[in-house]
Amino acid sequence: xxxxxxxxxxxxxxxxxxxxxxxxxxxxxxxxxxxxxxxxxxxxxxxxxxxxxxxxxxxxxxxxxxxxxxxxxxxxxxxxxxxxxxxxxxxxxxxxxxxxxxxxxxxxxxxxxxxxxxxxxxxxxxxxxxxxxxxxxxxxxxxxxxxxxxxxxxxxxxxxxxxxxxxxxxxxxxxxxxxxxxxxxxxxxxxxxxxxxxxxxxxxxxxxxxxxxxxxxxxxxxxxxxxxxxxxxxxxxxxxxxxxxxxxxxxxxxxxxxxxxxxxxxxxxxxxxxxxxxxxxxxxxxxxxxxxxxxxxxxxxxxxxxxx
Amino acid sequence: xxxxxxxxxxxxxxxxxxxxxxxxxxxxxxxxxxxxxxxxxxxxxxxxxxxxxxxxxxxxxxxxxxxxxxxxxxxxxxxxxxxxxxxxxxxxxxxxxxxxxxxxxxxxxxxxxxxxxxxxxxxxxxxxxxxxxxxxxxxxxxxxxxxxxxxxxxxxxxxxxxxxxxxxxxxxxxxxxxxxxxxxxxxxxxxxxxxxxxxxxxxxxxxxxxxxxxxxxxxxxxxxxxxxxxxxxxxxxxxxxxxxxxxxxxxxxxxxxxxxxxxxxxxxxxxxxxxxxxxxxxxxxxxxxxxxxxxxxxxxxxxxxxxxxxxxxxxxxxxxxxxxxxxxxxxxxxxxxxxxxxxxxxxxxxxxxxxxxxxxxxxxxxxxxxxxxxxxxxxxxxxxxxxxxxxxxxxxxxxxxxxxxxxxxxxxxxxxxxxxxxxxxxxxxxxxxxxxxxxxxxxxxxx
Numbered sequence: 001x002x003x004x005x006x007x008x009x010x011x012x013x014x015x016x017x018x019x020x021x022x023x024x025x026x027x028x029x030x031x032x033x034x035x036x037x038x039x040x041x042x043x044x045x046x047x048x049x050x051x052x053x054x055x056x057x058x059x060x061x062x063x064x065x066x067x068x069x070x071x072x073x074x075x076x077x078x079x080x081x082x083x084x085x086x087x088x089x090x091x092x093x094x095x096x097x098x099x100x101x102x103x104x105x106x107x108x109x110x111x112x113x114x115x116x117x118x119x120x121x122x123x124x125x126x127x128x129x130x131x132x133x134x135x136x137x138x139x140x141x142x143x144x145x146x147x148x149x150x151x152x153x154x155x156x157x158x159x160x161x162x163x164x165x166x167x168x169x170x171x172x173x174x175x176x177x178x179x180x181x182x183x184x185x186x187x188x189x190x191x192x193x194x195x196x197x198x199x200x201x202x203x204x205x206x207x208x209x210x211x212x213x214x215x216x217x218x219x220x221x222x223x224x225x226x227x228x229x230x231x232x233x234x235x236x237x238x239x240x241x242x243x244x245x246x247x248x249x250x251x252x253x254x255x256x257x258x259x260x261x262x263x264x265x266x267x268x269x270x271x272x273x274x275x276x277x278x279x280x281x282x283x284x285x286x287x288x289x290x291x292x293x294x295x296x297x298x299x300x301x302x303x304x305x306x307x308x
Numbered sequence: 309x310x311x312x313x314x315x316x317x318x319x320x321x322x323x324x325x326x327x328x329x330x331x332x333x334x335x336x337x338x339x340x341x342x343x344x345x346x347x348x349x350x351x352x353x354x355x356x357x358x359x360x361x362x363x364x365x366x367x368x369x370x371x372x373x374x375x376x377x378x379x380x381x382x383x384x385x386x387x388x389x390x391x392x393x394x395x396x397x398x399x400x401x402x403x404x405x406x407x408x409x410x411x412x413x414x415x416x417x418x419x420x421x422x423x424x425x426x427x428x429x430x431x432x433x434x435x436x437x438x439x440x441x442x443x444x445x446x447x448x449x450x451x452x453x454x455x456x457x458x459x460x461x462x463x464x465x466x467x468x469x470x471x472x473x474x475x476x477x478x479x480x481x482x483x484x485x486x487x488x489x490x491x492x493x494x495x496x497x498x499x500x501x502x503x504x505x506x507x508x509x510x511x512x513x514x515x516x517x518x519x520x521x522x523x524x525x526x527x528x529x530x531x532x533x534x535x536x537x538x539x540x541x542x543x544x545x546x547x548x549x550x551x552x553x554x555x556x557x558x559x560x561x562x563x564x565x566x567x568x569x570x571x572x573x574x575x576x577x578x579x580x581x582x583x584x585x586x587x588x589x590x591x592x593x594x595x596x597x598x599x600x601x602x603x604x605x606x607x608x609x610x611x612x613x614x615x616x617x618x619x620x621x622x623x624x625x626x627x628x629x630x631x632x633x634x635x636x637x638x639x640x641x642x643x644x645x646x647x648x649x650x651x652x653x654x655x656x657x658x659x660x661x662x663x664x665x666x667x668x669x670x671x672x673x674x675x676x677x678x679x680x681x682x683x684x685x686x687x688x689x690x691x692x693x694x695x696x697x698x699x700x701x702x703x704x705x706x707x708x709x710x711x712x713x714x715x716x717x718x719x720x721x722x723x724x725x726x727x728x729x730x731x732x733x734x735x736x737x738x739x740x741x742x743x744x745x746x747x748x749x750x751x752x753x754x755x
Binding site: 085086107108109110112113127128129130131162165168171191193194196 | 501502503506507508509510512578579623624625626627628
């Protein structure tokens with residue numbers, strides 16, 4: 001029923017995505033109440049070639065919760081490869097006896113190539129600027145949990161869209177659920193040519209905020225300043241950071257999301273973050289996103305690797 | 309040695325003659341062309357109504373030798389050339405070591421002479437080591453056979469350096485062939501700045517990175533008044549600039565590749581490295597504008613930018629796989645099928661774009677079937693159908709995005725200087741059962 005791999009969300013139907021979410025809801029209910037054996041006897045290779053805290057921990061915990069064993073390989077950088085091709089590295093890892101591979105790497109397109117060469121399920125935990133499928137699934141799950149009806153929901157994505165694998169996964173999946181997506185970003189971080197047909201691109205955050213039911217902030221890395229894509233993070237924050245003035249413009253029920261880790265003072269000001277956490281903690285979904293990551297990844301592993 | 313080719317449908321872009329004819333070849337030259345040639349005692353070949361073009365001329369080929377022999381050699385590249393109907397190729401200097409010194413310049417020509425297939429015209433480097441800093445020894449390279457100068461694969465970044473080189477090249481009467489790319493705008497890019505590239509999360513090469521250098525070269529040549537040739541034009545912005553230059557009488561020639569005429573950025577979807585080339589495949593509007601420029605004469609040359617790579621290099625992930633596609637063995641049938649059959653170009657126009665115009669831009673023989681000219685010709689079977697099959701290429705490169713395309717208009721015979729180099733897919737000195745002259749031409753000569 002399911003595709004072998006989870007790399008590109010556009011290769012999944014709405015029905016398939018719904019069944020993952022349904023399974024995730026099951027795990028949210030049942031985790032902690034009982035023991036699962038879905039992955040009993042399975043070794044799952046987890047290999048991260050980029051730094052990660054939450055995604056890696058979340059996948060590892062999901063594997064353990066399902067009764068499987070983590071075979072972890074975490075080179076500090078890709079330069080540790082020492083001339084071996086990526087294909088050889090992956091095949092070596094799998095030859096130790098793996099039922100699936102969970103992989104993170106900085107090169108877009110790498111996983112399509114590797115997945116063709118290995119027989120076990122290949123699960124993306126973030127692939128360069130290409131896609132981050134489980135993040136999108138957990139975000140959809142979190143929006144629903146916050147009480148939103150996805151049909152007609154207005155999600156505003158703010159920040160470094162160009163370099164965001166999360167944004168690309170969202171663009172694949174959110175429209176399937178009837179979600180309307182708009183963007184707020186400066187041209188170097190969202191060129192006109194990247195805006196999907198029909199979507200609105202705001203070049204001013206203040207103007208965009210009243211539209212949104214969900215404000216989805218993306219991390220803006222220091223590297224973008226070094227590349228000259230933004231004159232400085234301060235300039236970025238002045239025009240596209242969420243601040244107290246911005247908060248006064250959102251609708252009363254608007255929720256805030258972020259894939260983490262947050263740069264306080266850049267995508268959201270310290271004052272705005274404090275105000276939100278003090279005044280309306282239920283509208284800040286950051287922690288819920290992290291927690292739901294576990295259930296969604298359990299669901300993915302179950303359906304792709306376990307008996308399903 | 310004389311031979312009479314009967315049953316030709318002649319397409320001579322130089323004279324404009326298009327129609328049934330017979331061609332008498334004598335001692336490597338065209339002796340006579342006429343509707344009917346009587347009373348000649350010569351072996352005869354009847355090609356039964358096939359088209360005859362002048363031998364094709366490809367002014368943009370990477371033969372990879374010296375240094376890149378796992379990708380291609382002069383021998384395999386020349387075999388691919390005659391297999392594709394090309395009698396002449398100009399090879400780019402980005403070899404290792406490059407064609408920036410007489411030793412490599414002579415080496416390539418020796419290899420070409422011993423291959424004995426296509427004519428090979430080396431292009432010399434513009435700058436030493438292709439680094440864009442100091443001029444290469446242009447006069448010396450010209451003396452040793454260079455037919456033009458280029459740092460192809462990269463631009464000369466410094467406009468001041470290029471300006472002086474263009475002036476010097478103009479003294480020698482040879483073209484400067486520019487790879488138009490502003491590296492600060494394209495740096496690190498792998499695909500066109502369009503919906504597909506953005507969807508794939510790949511760094512992009514925007515059209516303006518090409519157009520700003522096209523503008524610079526045109527403005528420089530407005531002053532220098534030398535021979536300027538713009539390689540592999542890929543976007544509508546560049547075409548607009550060519551129109552601007554034409555209106556002002558600025559001298560230039562420009563080429564487009566078959567892949568930029570036939571494909572768009574969608575070919576790289578799902579990270580197909582066989583469609584990764586520089587400049588990248590662009591939008592449908594860009595492609596339409598290139599075709600229109602060809603019909604308007606703003607772009608007057610089709611060149612393949614034949615860029616062979618090994619399969620193991622192309623099997624890398626998209627960002628690390630090299631740029632380039634092969635083209636010698638597919639250009640003619642693809643363009644025949646997609647442009648001539650669809651009435652976008654006439655056979656005579658295609659023949660001009662692929663033989664006469666590049667020959668003129670390089671200042672080399674070719675592009676004509678007039679009596680007295682070298683007997684370089686290709687016989688094209690308009691009706692025979694085939695499929696692009698990379699595993700059958702003579703080139704060592706199999707990197708084509710056209711695999712499996714159904715094509716017509718196959719080259720079935722390539723003659724260079726009166727000698728048959730390719731017949732029915734067999735290449736002289738390469739294919740074991742290549743026919744002897746006696747098998748090719750019936751001795752029942754005359755009429």
